[in-house]
Amino acid sequence: MADRETLMRILELGRWAPSGDNTQPWRFEIVDDERIAVYGHDTRADCVYDFAGRASQLSHGALLETLRLAAGRFGLSMRWSLREPLVEHAPVYELVFAPATMAVGDDPLQACIESRTVQRRAMRTTPLDDADRRALEAAVGSEYTLSFLESLGDRLAVARLLWDNAYLRLTCPEAYRVHRSIIEWRTRYSKDRIPEEAVGVDAVTARLMEWVMQNWSRVEFFNRYLLGTVAPRIQLDVVPALACAAHVLMRPRRPLDGLPDHVEAGMALQRLWLAASARGLLLQPEMTPVIFRWYARSGTPISARASIDEGARRLAARFERLMGAGEEEPFAFFCRVGHSAAPRSRSLRKDLDELMVGPR
16 A cells, blocks of 8 residues: 555655756645645746646656656556646646556666656767667557657758757747756756756856856847857757757647646656666757747747747748648657767756645
């Protein structure tokens, strides 16, 4: 049977779930010895990348899948439901734990919960093998398909896409406000942001970025007169796009309709990420082309600058041509994978006590 101590151990593992820019958009309450309430929230009011709360909803799904896998370590099953009435920007997930009716303690993905991480730097171009592809495809389940972009030509095409995508990111004032807040400078680890050493730029570029990003006027001056976007675009987008085994697009077989569907997609993307880790692969999400496409195809403006929205529409069309997709086809998750040494720097997580609400 479950008990409070076991639930705390499950939450200790669950807090390692990924979230956009390490925002950790959740808090936990142990309701009784068999139930946990997860108080989710999204960051759409503050983060341009959280279109309609979708990025946070994907993170909520990744958390739920992590908790389900963690429960299996203790011989427990987990089912979840949404508390009614549903508040979309602040959903509450009710989790119930019970003894598993079948063996769940030997899922190989469980072992990767804490070691799974992001690799933003160059990886080896050693191709994926058939076993790698089968493992990744099996991880996401029958409701999703994976498209692999692996050849040099494919990786060049993605690099060009990300080069232009990064220009939109770096010249968008709404995105600047996010970028300024998410990096913890001069650090190797961060509990609630991205540490500088994990960003993926060299030390000289990091110092320049730290100084320039103190205010938008500096950013605009450098972008306009000193080619300020060039070095970060090369280091953060072009080189990583070329230096990997493959770019992978996860596509739902049907349109994603509302919060529950995006939560389910988040569960699938976490299984994909953990399966990559189990195969010895590193992974980096490449979500901004997907996010900008969400804006473009919904007709929702990204920025007060019309040029950003026009650029996003052109980018969405190029992304669709690259993937052989139509305007209505849903995209859920885009990433790159490959082999490399483990990153020496990573985002950590808030301590569990900081994530708990209600009686302790």
